[in-house]
Amino acid sequence: MTQNSSSTKFKRSRISSWAQWFDRCAQYYQDPRMKMAYYQDGKPVAMSVMRAMHKDVWNKMRAPKDSIVLDVGGGIGLFSQSFQHRVKRIIGTDISLTMVRDAYRLNSRGVFLLCEAASLPFSSRSFDRVLCYSVFHYLRNLKHTEEVLDEFLRVLKRDGLAFIGDILYPQNLLNRKKATVLPQRRYKNTAMWWPSSLNHDLKKLAFNPEFFINYCRKNNYQCKILAQHIPGKVTAESRYDVVIKF
Numbered sequence: 001m002t003q004n005s006s007s008t009k010f011k012r013s014r015i016s017s018w019a020q021w022f023d024r025c026a027q028y029y030q031d032p033r034m035k036m037a038y039y040q041d042g043k044p045v046a047m048s049v050m051r052a053m054h055k056d057v058w059n060k061m062r063a064p065k066d067s068i069v070l071d072v073g074g075g076i077g078l079f080s081q082s083f084q085h086r087v088k089r090i091i092g093t094d095i096s097l098t099m100v101r102d103a104y105r106l107n108s109r110g111v112f113l114l115c116e117a118a119s120l121p122f123s124s125r126s127f128d129r130v131l132c133y134s135v136f137h138y139l140r141n142l143k144h145t146e147e148v149l150d151e152f153l154r155v156l157k158r159d160g161l162a163f164i165g166d167i168l169y170p171q172n173l174l175n176r177k178k179a180t181v182l183p184q185r186r187y188k189n190t191a192m193w194w195p196s197s198l199n200h201d202l203k204k205l206a207f208n209p210e211f212f213i214n215y216c217r218k219n220n221y222q223c224k225i226l227a228q229h230i231p232g233k234v235t236a237e238s239r240y241d242v243v244i245k246f
């Protein structure tokens with residue numbers, strides 16, 4: 001992990017959104033995994049775990065060879081790289097300009113767009129699959145999340161499928177809340193490797209699976225809650241995946 005010289009200019013300004021935080025990550029780190037916060041104890045997650053993660057997603061997404069896939073919050077486009085030869089087309093989007101720029105640097109033949117997940121610049125019924133992995137905990141609140149889901153279902157074709165992966169499971173389900181705001185991050189353990197320019201007091205959203213089940217029931221969509229099968233993956237919170245179908 002090396003510090004990019006441009007990161008010093010961030011030291012004084014406070015981080016006000018996840019978009020800004022990811023932008024700084026993408027500028028600060030050289031390693032693609034670190035840019036997208038795929039790290040553990042200051043080191044990038046092992047390549048074998050990344051491969052297992054992509055395999056798990058591919059198996060659940062079940063994209064046919066002639067399908068057009070939209071990867072929302074795709075960061076620097078690692079899923080685009082993995083899947084581009086297995087489907088007809090995959091388009092990546094992200095809210096961070098630096099991520100989109102780096103996605104093009106990594107894969108000049110890919111297509112990557114800068115946009116917010118709740119406002120996708122595509123016609124209705126354009127995609128066979130919408131993939132959105134490890135993004136939902138960065139959404140603002142439940143209203144924003146419903147807007148994002150509505151947008152996914154708008155751009156999906158009638159027989160399409162949305163795969164939303166790596167959703168944080170609330171630590172305490174007993175309070176029966178649909179979404180939980182996880183406690184503020186403490187920097188005690190990250191202080192050794194985390195640059196102060198990445199410190200923030202933003203919160204992550206965790207979802208009770210019932211939130212997705214109720215959303216689908218209300219809209220008459222099919223919903224499946226799936227466990228993750230990723231050998232070697234270690235995260236602070238338990239996570240799950242959701243598949244939504246018209």
Ligand SMILES: C[S@@+](CC[C@H](N)C(=O)[O-])C[C@H]1O[C@@H](n2cnc3c(N)ncnc32)[C@H](O)[C@@H]1O
Nearest residue numbers: 022036073074075094095096116117133134138
């Ligand atoms: C943990 S990274 C995951 C990247 C990619 N999905 C993957 O798994 O390889 C989360 C990404 O979501 C993006 N993101 C966060 N909030 C977003 C939003 N509201 N709309 C679009 N992208 C968003 C971030 O900029 C970041 O690139």
